[in-house]
Amino acid sequence: xxxxxxxxxxxxxxxxxxxxxxxxxxxxxxxxxxxxxxxxxxxxxxxxxxxxxxxxxxxxxxxxxxxxxxxxxxxxxxxxxxxxxxxxxxxxxxxxxxxxxxxxxxxxxxxxxxxxxxxxxxxxxxxxxxx
Amino acid sequence: xxxxxxxxxxxxxxxxxxxxxxxxxxxxxxxxxxxxxxxxxxxxxxxxxxxxxxxxxxxxxxxxxxxxxx
Numbered sequence: 001x002x003x004x005x006x007x008x009x010x011x012x013x014x015x016x017x018x019x020x021x022x023x024x025x026x027x028x029x030x031x032x033x034x035x036x037x038x039x040x041x042x043x044x045x046x047x048x049x050x051x052x053x054x055x056x057x058x059x060x061x062x063x064x065x066x067x068x069x070x071x072x073x074x075x076x077x078x079x080x081x082x083x084x085x086x087x088x089x090x091x092x093x094x095x096x097x098x099x100x101x102x103x104x105x106x107x108x109x110x111x112x113x114x115x116x117x118x119x120x121x122x123x124x125x126x127x128x129x130x131x
Numbered sequence: 132x133x134x135x136x137x138x139x140x141x142x143x144x145x146x147x148x149x150x151x152x153x154x155x156x157x158x159x160x161x162x163x164x165x166x167x168x169x170x171x172x173x174x175x176x177x178x179x180x181x182x183x184x185x186x187x188x189x190x191x192x193x194x195x196x197x198x199x200x201x
Contacts, residue, residue, distance in 0.1 A: 060164055064162050069160065069161075070161050070162040070165055071177050072161070073164075
């Protein structure tokens with residue numbers, strides 16, 4: 001894959017994930033007996049993907065968040081992802097605490113917390129191995 | 132030995148060549164915002180980008196970026 005086609009592929013990653021998630025919502029909702037909800041969720045994801053692509057035409061920041069060609073914006077994306085991950089981790093732990101306090105097993109929060117912890121440890125190890 | 136960046140000559144070198152931030156950004160493959168952030172000292176470029184800038188202006192990284200020992 002050439003450098004320019006790799007960049008083009010990178011550019012389409014987030015919109016593609018939005019469309020794939022929307023289709024997954026549609027299928028899942030359909031199987032669950034709520035096709036209307038599935039259509040609404042798919043539409044929402046398609047609209048979001050469209051907004052992102054339109055914003056990329058006007059905003060240098062959004063464009064480089066998609067194509068990852070700019071090191072500073074990629075670093076900003078990394079920090080933003082870490083911040084969002086931190087917020088999610090706190091929410092998951094809080095959810096587990098609340099569920100345990102209610103006399104439940106803490107699921108699915110305990111599983112999510114374990115998955116997050118394992119993913120973090122794996123990422124640290126992978127980063128260390130790579131140098 | 133700890134070094135602290137105190138400033139750089141990127142804006143001066145760019146102006147001397149009559150280039151806009153967008154021109155320089157296109158030449159080294161980054162966004163205009165990043166060039167602006169480097170010039171104002173809000174962003175420290177990676178070593179490859181610093182070298183690319185130095186080569187573009189036919190100078191060295193040490194001459195372009197000023198440091199002081201802490």
